[in-house]
Amino acid sequence: MRSFKVNKILVCYLLTKFDNKKTLLNFIYNYKKNNSGLKHNLLICFKLLNSIQINSFKNILSNIEYIDYIDNSKLNDYDLGSYMRVAQKYPSFIILFLNSHSYPIRKNWLKKMLSHYKNKTLIGTTASNESLLTSLKLKRFYKFFSYFYKLLKYKKKFNPFPNPHIRTSGFLIKGSDYISFIKNKKITNKEDAWSVESGINGLTNYFKRKKYNIFIINSDGLKFTESSWKLSETYNYLKQSKSLISDKHTRKYLKLSLSKRLIASYNSWGS
Numbered sequence: 001m002r003s004f005k006v007n008k009i010l011v012c013y014l015l016t017k018f019d020n021k022k023t024l025l026n027f028i029y030n031y032k033k034n035n036s037g038l039k040h041n042l043l044i045c046f047k048l049l050n051s052i053q054i055n056s057f058k059n060i061l062s063n064i065e066y067i068d069y070i071d072n073s074k075l076n077d078y079d080l081g082s083y084m085r086v087a088q089k090y091p092s093f094i095i096l097f098l099n100s101h102s103y104p105i106r107k108n109w110l111k112k113m114l115s116h117y118k119n120k121t122l123i124g125t126t127a128s129n130e131s132l133l134t135s136l137k138l139k140r141f142y143k144f145f146s147y148f149y150k151l152l153k154y155k156k157k158f159n160p161f162p163n164p165h166i167r168t169s170g171f172l173i174k175g176s177d178y179i180s181f182i183k184n185k186k187i188t189n190k191e192d193a194w195s196v197e198s199g200i201n202g203l204t205n206y207f208k209r210k211k212y213n214i215f216i217i218n219s220d221g222l223k224f225t226e227s228s229w230k231l232s233e234t235y236n237y238l239k240q241s242k243s244l245i246s247d248k249h250t251r252k253y254l255k256l257s258l259s260k261r262l263i264a265s266y267n268s269w270g271s
Contacts, residue, residue, distance in 0.1 A: 009040040009114065010067075010093040010175075012086050014079055015057055017048040019100045024060050030103035030246070032064070037111030041093075043067040047082045048074075077187040080168065080196050084182045087175035096172040101248040109244040112221040113172050121213045122173050122204070124166030125245035126235035127226075128268045131163035132194055135267070157191075157199045162270060164226050165198040165205070166214065167235065169247035181206045218242040236261075236268040 013027060031042070044066050046054050054070065069089070071082045083097045094117060096110065102125075104110075113123050133154045138147045181203060185196055196202050207214060215223040216232045219242045224232040233242040236253050243250055253264055 007039050008093045009038065009110070010043055010086075010090055010095045011036070011040055011098065011110065012043045012045055012069075012083065012095055013098050013102075014045045014047060014082055014100050015049070016100060017053065021056070021060060023100050024057055027098075027100075027103045028060065028064060030105060034104040034107050034109060036104070037108030038114055040110060041067055043069050043086065043090075045069045045071055045082050045086055047071045048076060075188075078190075078193040080182060080185070080193060081187050083178065087178045087182075091174075091176040091179060093175050094172065095175050095178070096170070097168070097178075098170050098245065099168075099247065102170045102245050104244060105246045106219040106244050108221075109219075112219070112244060113217045115221065116215055116217055116223045117172065118213070119174075120177075120211070121215070122166060122177075122207045123171065124214070124216050125170035126167045126243070126247070126250065127165060127204075127216050127229040127232075128167060128198075128235060129162035129164050129230075129270060130198070130268050131158055131161040132198065133158040134161035134163070157195045159200055159205075163198060164229065166203060166216075167247075167249075168197045168203065169249070170245040171203070177207075177212075217244060219244050230269045236264045238265075 015024060042065070044061065046057065046069070049057070069086060071085055073081065073085065075081070079097070079099050087095060094114070096113065117123060136147070136151055136154055138144060182196070187193055187196060199205070204214060215225060216229050216234060217223055218232040218234050222232070230237050233240060234244070235250060240250060240253055253261060256264060
């Protein structure tokens with residue numbers, strides 16, 4: 001599809017070789033069903049896909065207007081690396097980054113988020129206090145030395161619980177702001193990606209040190225600061241009924257029994 005520009009607002013949706021047609025169809029269905037409430041550009045970012053796979057996805061996209069962006073990087077630097085290259089192309093745009101399993105589930109989702117946006121702002125669709133350091137457990141005694149090695153490594157990368165952070169399945173930020181954060185980050189494995197999301201030098205802590213406003217916005221259109229992120233009811237809390245954006249982990253929570261929901265909620269927020 002041809003490129004177009006409206007209001008310098010971009011919704012960036014990522015598709016990778018790990019996704020299939022059903023993933024894209026779920027996104028398109030919910031994107032069309034739930035009007036954003038605000039004019040914007042939709043950008044589809046194709047990552048680690050060959051031309052046959054890209055054309056297959058493009059056939060599904062034939063009835064929707066979007067910016068076509070092919071990430072030519074051969075390195076799997078996860079979603080966050082692709083987001084960097086999109087931001088480098090659109091540094092003056094306000095960008096909502098969505099991974100392949102994320103899609104809107106409420107009307108006016110973008111309007112509600114942008115109503116709280118101003119300069120020096122990071123907006124998340126979900127957040128958590130979970131810590132990979134605190135969650136690390138010794139499951140077998142004979143693995144003590146590998147556990148101890150990982151523990152020492154995690155202490156350098158992650159804060160203990162509570163470790164408040166915006167989840168990177170969906171977040172909104174100005175392109176140039178994201179570039180300032182991600183430009184020197186090395187992402188070569190899943191642990192690097194976790195560190196960028198929730199680490200001591202990760203996304204949230206970087207912008208906290210920069211004195212940015214950091215909010216979660218829920219389906220009521222209300223903004224929540226760090227001390228009340230849990231109460232937004234967007235992630236692993238109560239019925240989680242006020243999410244604007246659904247992702248695979250929010251959907252997983254909704255399928256849990258009540259007892260398992262309580263455990264998930266405790267892991268994310270504590271007692």
